[in-house]
Amino acid sequence: xxxVTQPDIHITVSEGASLELRCNYSYGATPYLFWYVQxxxxxxxxxxxxxxxxxxxxxxxxxxxxxxxxxxxxxxxKPSVHWSDAAEYFCAVGSYNTDKxxxxxxxxxxxxx
Amino acid sequence: DxxxxxxSRYLVKRTGEKVFLECVxxxxxxxxxxxxxxxxxxxxxxxxxxxxxxxxKGDIPEGYSVSREKKERFSLILESASTxxxxxxxCASSWDRGRNQPQHFGDGTRLSIL
Numbered sequence: 001x002x003x004v005t006q007p008d009i010h011i012t013v014s015e016g017a018s019l020e021l022r023c024n025y026s027y028g029a030t031p032y033l034f035w036y037v038q039x040x041x042x043x044x045x046x047x048x049x050x051x052x053x054x055x056x057x058x059x060x061x062x063x064x065x066x067x068x069x070x071x072x073x074x075x076x077x078k079p080s081v082h083w084s085d086a087a088e089y090f091c092a093v094g095s096y097n098t099d100k101x102x103x104x105x106x107x108x109x110x111x112x113x
Numbered sequence: 114d115x116x117x118x119x120x121s122r123y124l125v126k127r128t129g130e131k132v133f134l135e136c137v138x139x140x141x142x143x144x145x146x147x148x149x150x151x152x153x154x155x156x157x158x159x160x161x162x163x164x165x166x167x168x169x170k171g172d173i174p175e176g177y178s179v180s181r182e183k184k185e186r187f188s189l190i191l192e193s194a195s196t197x198x199x200x201x202x203x204c205a206s207s208w209d210r211g212r213n214q215p216q217h218f219g220d221g222t223r224l225s226i227l
Contacts, residue, residue, distance in 0.1 A: 009153075034215060043117070043203055043218035044156075090155065099144050099163070099207055100171070101216060105155040 002027045004093050006104035014112050015083050021076040021107050023065075023091030032094040033074040034101065035065055039087045047089075050074065061085070086111045116140070117219040119204050125225045132191040134222050136204030143209050145187035146216060147171075147179060150201040162187055194226045 003026040013019055025031055032051055036044040048059025055067040065076045074091060088108045092101040120135035138145065144163055148156040148171075158171030160179040168179050176198060180188045187206075191198055202222045208214035 036218075041220070043220045044205075044216075045218070046215045049215055099214075100146075100158060100161065103156040105153060 002031070002093055002095060002102045004091050004102050004104035006089075006091055006107050008107045009105070010108045010110065012110040012112065013081050016080050019076075019078045019081045019085070019109070021089050021091075021109070023074045023076065023104060024072050025074060025091075025093045026072065027093055027095065029095065030069075033065075033067060034092040034094070035059065035063070035074075035076050036090045036092065037061075037087050038090065038106075044090060047076070081109075081111055083111045083113060085109060117204055117206055117217050119202075119219040119222050121222050122220065123223050123225075125227060126191075126194050127227055128195060130191075130194050132194045132224070132226075134189040134191075134202055134204075134224070136187045136189070136219055137185050138187075138206040138217070139185065140206065140217070141184065142206035142217075143184075144207045144216075145181065146205040146207075147177075147187065147189045148203045148205065149173070150203055150221070156203065159189065196226050198224065199226045200224060 005024045034049045035047040038044045047063050048057050050057045050067045057065050088106045090106045091104040094101045116139045118137045126132050146161040147159045157173050162168045162181045178190045204219045205216040207216045
């Protein structure tokens, strides 16, 4: 069965520091992978997606993610965090034969000035 | 831009009431989804629909039903609300079945059952 693990419940960084949010998935074939961001009181917004091809994916707001098949990981990165990046981040995995997504439990990012 | 609109941002109901949560999307998407979001549990799929009058159970359908009479509208129904259904409810929509397109989300309805 598919599953997604986000090992970090809460991360705190200083503004301007680099960021990496971890995501590990379990799926037998090549997965479809997504990162979403949720600001307080809002719905989820798509940051980026991986379907195939280049394993380094660029997204909105300066985020990128790298698909590593050998590690079953799809970690989200940003070189320099801004205070407005404080939010909750969700990794999700889908498969080729269904439109359902399995979401991780989320990582809450706090940014200090 | 895709717009997914949930009819209420906040809703307070009483135990035993029948509750309707409405969701409308404006991009002619085939797929629509209802999730509930609880701290530490992430998003859990309640029901989804691939087409008008079509529905499938998600991971936690107990205590819920859905209705999709028109393509753009997907309603979640709590037949007899209970306090353990207090939660944030998120609606989403996406393109054609099988293409695994990204889901677009509404802003959510925070439902409290007293």
